[in-house]
Amino acid sequence: MGRLLKTLTALILVLLLALPMAAALSAPVEAQKGPAVDRVEWFRVPIPDVEPAIKAGTIDLYIFGRIPGDMAARLAATPEIKIVTAPSGLTDIVLNPAPVQIVKLPGILSKEAAALALGVNPILVRYVKPLPAEKKTEVELCGIVDLTNKTGVEEVFKAIKDDRVIGFNPFCIRELRFELNYAFDRETILKEIYRGFATIKYTFYGPDDPTYTELADLMAKYVFTYDFERARRRIADIMTSAGADLIGGKWHYRGQRIDIIGIIRVEDERLLLGRAFALELVKLGFNVIPSELAFGPAIDIVYGTNPIDFKWHFYTEGWGKGVLDRWDPGNLAQFGADIIGYLPGWAEPEYWNYKHELTIDGKNASDYAREAYYMLVKSKEEWLDALRKGTELAILESVRIWGFATHDKWPVRAEVKGLTIDLGAGLRSPYNCRGWYVEGRKDIKIGHLWVWTATTVWNTYRGFRDVYSVDPARCTYDFVVWRHPFTGMPIGFRVTFAVETAGPDGKLKVPDDAIWWDAERGTWVYAKDIGRTEATSKVVFDMSRFLGAKWHSGQTITWADLLGSLALYLDAAYNTEKAKIEREYATVYKENFDTVVAVRPVGNNLEVYVNFWHFEPAYIADWATWATTTSLPFELVAAQDYVGYVSKERALSLTRARAERLPWLSLVIKADAELIVKHFTEGRIKYDDYKKFITTPDGKTLMTADEWASRVRVLSDWFTKTGTVWISNGPYMLTYYSSEEQKLILEAFRDPTYPFGPIAYGEATPVSIAAVKAPLIPVGGSTEIIVDARGVGDIFIKYLIRDPATKAVVASGSAEKAPVGFVIKLPVDVTTLLLPYTVYELLVIAYSSEVILPTEIIIRIQTVPAELIEQIAGVGKSVEELEERLRAINEDLLKRIAEVRGGLSEELAKSVTILTETFTKALEGLGEATASSIKALGAEMGKSLGDLKTSTEDRISSVERKLSTDIQTVGGTAEAAQSTARWALIVSIVNLIILLAIAGMLFMRRS
Amino acid sequence: MPLDRRSLRVIAFRGLTLTIILFIILVLTAVIMGATGYDTVILNAVIHEQVRAFREELSKPGSPYTPEEREKMVREYREQLLSVYGLDKPWYLRTMSLIPKVLVLDLHVTHDEVAGVLGLRRPLGAGDAIAVALPRTILMITLAYVLSAIIAVPLGPYIAYKRGSVLDKSVITYAAITNAFPVWWIAMLSVFLFGFYLGIAPSSYRPIVAHISRFSDSLLSLNFSGALTALRDVLYFSYIPILVVTFAVLGGWLYSARAVAIRVVSEDYVMAARAKGLSEGTVVRKYIIRVIAGPILTFVILGLAGSIGGFIITETVFDWPGMGLLYYVSISAGDSPMVLALVYVTTLVYLVARFILEVLYVILDPRVKL
Missing domain, CATH: 1.10.287 (Helix Hairpins)
Structure with a gap:
C-alpha cells in the first residue's frame, strides 16, 4: 500500500512537472515582435535604372512613385512585376481672370447699372465694388471701354504691356471660363498622355477623395464631358455679346487681335496636356502664344508677376496630394478660396487679387471655405452645407479648369507580400515597411530616387521636409495617431484614445493638477496658475504601449521622455529668446501649440486639453497629438536644443541655416552626430541644465542624474556602432546611413517590450455593384430599384437621377438595405419630378465603412406615365x-x-x-361430336x-x-x-x- | 636651354593675353548670369515656393492667427529670404562683386541642389565643391584620356606607317563606330550589360563617392590597410566607367594621331631619307616622330585640360557626380557663384595648359612670333 502510495505520489509529481512543460511546448510559438523582415537595404536608384533594376531583382520595390507612364505600362506587362498606384497629385489649368480696365463710377451701382452707365453689355463687367466712403463704385472690366464723353468716370487702371494697351481678356468673363470646361478633352488625354495612370476630375473633389461621397450629387451636376461644339457655340455667343469679332478665324476686340499667352510646364505630362489645351483654344478662335518653360521661369512668371500685367493667361499647374483624409476641406480652401493665397493675385498685397463674383445666400466661396476649413460651424450638417456651397460656387467661377488626379506608380516584384496599399499614400504608407517581406528571405531591398539630398534632414524641430527623410524615418518610429489606409479616419497607432468634448460652443473644466510649460519662467506649472482653466475638448491617450517599452538603444521609455521633450518643444515656440533664433520654428509651432491648453499625466494615460472641436471625435484626438512627443528620447531632444540654441553651431530650420550660413542639423549625418556625442561626453550638454524640463510642479524629477549619465553612455556607444544618433522606438533601428553612398540600412527591432508584430492591411476591397435592376419608372407612381452591391463592412449606397443632357440632378438619396439587396425607393413625390417618356441617368455610388473610396455605376432608366404602366x-x-x-x-x-x-x-x-x-x-356440356360445330x-x-x-x-x-x-x-x-x-x-x-x-x-x- | 629676352617677352606677352582673356570670360559670365536676370528668375521662383509653403503652414485649421497677422509674418519671411538669396541688391552689385572673390575662390554655393549633387550640404565653399568633384572627374574622364593617349600616341603613327594594312583598316572602322555612338549611350549599355545582366560590375556607381572619401581619409590618417581596402572598392566601382570612356575616346585619338602622322609619312623628305638608305628606325625616329611630336603634344595636353570639364550625360548615366554634373546643376539652378567658380577653374586650367604649350613652342621653335 505504502509502495503504491509512493508510486502514485511520484507519478503525480512527474505529471505536475511535466504539465507546464507540455503546455509550453504545445502552446503556439509567441508571435515575433517587430517587422516581417530582419533587414532593409534602402538605396538610391535613378529613374532610368528602375526598369532593369527591378527586373533583375536588384530591388524588390521602388518607393518613389513618379516613374514615367511608359515605363509603368511596360513593367505592368511584365509577369514578375506589378504596379501599385494611388492618386498622388492634381493637375489643372489655372486661368488669369484679371480685368483689363478698372474705373470708378459715381454712386453705388449694381453690375447691371454699372454696365448701363458705361454703355456696355453686363457680361463685360467682371466685378463691382461699392466704395461707400467715396460714394462711388469701382468697376472691373474684361474689355476696354472708351471713356470719351463719359462724364464722371474715373479710370483707375488700364492694362498696358510693351507700350500696347491690352484690349480684352476673355478669361476675365466667368461664363466663358465655365464653358472652357467643355473644350477640354479629358478622356483622350487620360488615354493618350497619362496612359490610364490618372483619374479624371471635373473639380478639385473627385472619386479619389473620401469627402466625395458627401458631394457626389453636386459633382454629378458638373460632368464636363468633352463637347467642343457646345463650347464653341456658347463662347462665340459670349464673345459676340462682349463686343468681339471673329475676323479671319481669330477673335478681335476693337480691331486688336486677342492673344493668349499659355505657360506650359515641360517636365512631365503637363507639356502635352498644355499643348492639347492650347490647340482647343486655337480651334475656338484665339491666338495662342505658347511658352513652354521649366519650373523656375514658369513660377517666376505666373506667381511672380501681377495678373494685370498679363504675362500669362493660362498655366498648367501641378500639385502634390496628401494622405487620405475622410473629412477634407483643404481642397476647397486651397483651390477655390483665398484662404491660403492660391487664387490669382496669390494674396500678394501689391498685386491685383481675384474677388469672387458669385454668392449663395450672400456668402461667396471663400466665406464657405473659411467656415469649413476653420470649423466655424456647429454641426456636421452645417460643415457639409458650407463645403457643398463653396465647392459649387468655385465650379461655377471656374478659375481653374480641372483635369486629373495623377497617379503615383510604384513597381513591386510580384513575390513581395505583406503590403498595405493605402488608398492615399499608396506604397509610401508607413504600414508597408512594417509588413513587407519576400517568402524565404529575411531581407528586402528598397530603391528610392534619393536617400539623401542637401535638404534631407533628420531633426525633429524643422527637419523632415522631403520624402527622402520622411519615408525611411517612418519605419523607425511609431505614431500616436495615423490615418486608416482605406477610410482616411484617424486611428490610434500605438495608443488608444477617448475623446470628450463640450461641443463647438461649450467648455470643459481643466483639472487643477493639469500642467503646462511656462516658457517665461522656464518651468512646469499647474495650468490653473496661469489661467488655463477651460478647454473645448479633452483627449485621453493610453500611453501604455510607449511607457515601459524600450528605445532602440535599450533604455526604457519614461514620462521624462514624453514630458521633457514636450517642454523643450514648447520652450522653442514660446521662449522669446529662442523664438528670435529660430523664428520659422516658433511661428509655425506656436500656431499649433496655441490650441493646446494643458496636459495631465495620470497613471499611463496622458490627458490633453485642447481648444479644438470637430464633429468627428477622432479628429480632435488627431489634433491633440501636438502634445504627444514620442519619436526621440529626451536627451536627444535636449541635444538638438543645445546645438541649435545654446552653442548655435547648427541651424534647426532651413531659413536659419541659409541666413546664418550654418549646417542644417541632421542626426544621421556623421559630423552632426559626432558633434552631439562630443558635447555630451565632454560635459557641455549637462543634466543640471535640462533638469527643469523634467521636473513637474510638485517637484518630482522624472529622470535621475544617474539615468542621464547612463543614457549618455549608451548614446555614445550607439554612435560608435552606427555612425548616427538616431534612436527611436519603432519596428526598425537605423544602423547605417551614408549620404555619400546614398544608402541606409534598417534592422528589425525585436525587443520583447515592442508591442507589435508585422502589420499589413493588404489591398482594399471596394464595394462592387453586381447589378442594378431598374423597372420602367412610373411618373406619378412609386417604384423600387434593386441594387446588388457586395463588399466588406457596412455598405452605403447613394443614388441620384439626372438629366443626361443638362446634367441637372432631379432626385437623389440613399438606398435602404433589404433582404433582396439595396432598395432605392422612388416614391410618388420623387417620380412626379420626372418627365414621362424620358430617359434619365441613374448614378449609383457605393462605399463601405471599411473602404471609403466609392464605386460608381451609371445606368439609363426610362420613365412612362403611371397610367400606361397600369394599362400594361x-x-x-x-x-x-x-x-x-x-x-x-x-x-x-x-x-x-x-x-x-x-x-x-x-x-x-x-x-x-x-x-x-x-x-x-x-x-x-357438349360432346366431342359437337366440338367442331362448337x-x-x-x-x-x-x-x-x-x-x-x-x-x-x-x-x-x-x-x-x-x-x-x-x-x-x-x-x-x-x-x-x-x-x-x-x-x-x-x-x-x-x-x-x-x-x-x-x-x-x-x-x-x-x- | 636658357631663354633669350625676346623669348621671355613673347612668353610674358602670351601670359598677359591669356590673363586678360580669363578676366573677360569671367566678366562676360557674370553679366550673362546677372544682366539677363537668369539667376534672379530662378531665385525668385524658389522664394515664391518657399513663401507659399510657409503661408500654407500658417493657414492650417485651428490657426490662431488673423489674416493680417499671417500676412505680416509672410512678409517678414519673404524679406528674410530675399536677403538670404541676395535679391535685395541689384544684379550688378550681386554678381559683379563676385569677380574679385572668384580669383581666390572665396565664394559659396547658394543652392542646395548644387551641394546635394556632390553628396555635400551647405554651407559649402565653391572651392571645396570643386575640390570634391574634380578628383572624381579626373578618376573617370582624365584617366581615360591618359590611357587613350598612352595607347594612341605610339599606335597612331605606327598604323599610319602601316597604311592600308588590316590593322589600319580596323582602326579606321573602330574610330568610325565609336565616333558614331555617343559615350553616354555606350555607358548605358555597359551599365545594363555588365551591371544588371551579367552582374560582373556594379549596377549603381554612386557608392564610388563614399569609397573615394574613405580612401582619402585613410591615407590622411595613415591607415594604409584601410586605404588599400578602399582602393580595391574604388577600382571595382571605376573600372567599367574608365574602360567605357577609354573605349569611346580612343578611336578618335587613334584616328587623329594617325592623320597627323600619315601626312608626314608621305612627305618627300621622308622618302628622300629612305632613298638615302637610312634605316627604318632612324627614319621613324628622326623624320616622323620628331615632326609629329608637336601637334600630338598639343592635342594631348589640350585634351587632358579639357577633360576636367567632365561629361554631363555620361556622369549622369553612371550616377557619378563630377565636374560635368556640377556644371549642369549649377547652371540649371542659377547658382551664379558656383557657375563663376567653375568657369574660372576650367578656363584657368585650359589657359595654363595653353600657356605651357606656348612656352614649349617658344622653347622648341624660337622662330615663333607674336
Missing part, C-alpha cells in the same frame, strides 16, 4: 387570367378523357369475362367479339377525336385571345416609341 399591367393581368382559365379547361378535359377511357375498358373486360365463362360452361361457333363468336372490340375501339377513337377537336377549338380561341393581347401590347409599345421619338425631336429642336 392590366393587359398582362388579363393574359394571365386567360392562361389560367385555359390551363383549367385543359386539365378538366384530360381528366374526363381518362375517365371515359377507364370506364369503357372496364366494361369491355367485364363482357369478355362473362362470355368466356359462358363459353367454357357450354363446352363442358369450334365453328367459337370462331363465329370470336369474330363477333372481334367486331365488337373493333366497333368499341372505333367509338372510343371517335370520342377521342371529338374531344381533341373540342380542345383544339378551345385552344384556338384562347390563342386568338392571347394574340389579341400581344397585339395590344405591341401597339402600346409602338405608340410609346413614336411618342418618345416625337419628344426627342422636340427636344432636339429646342436645343
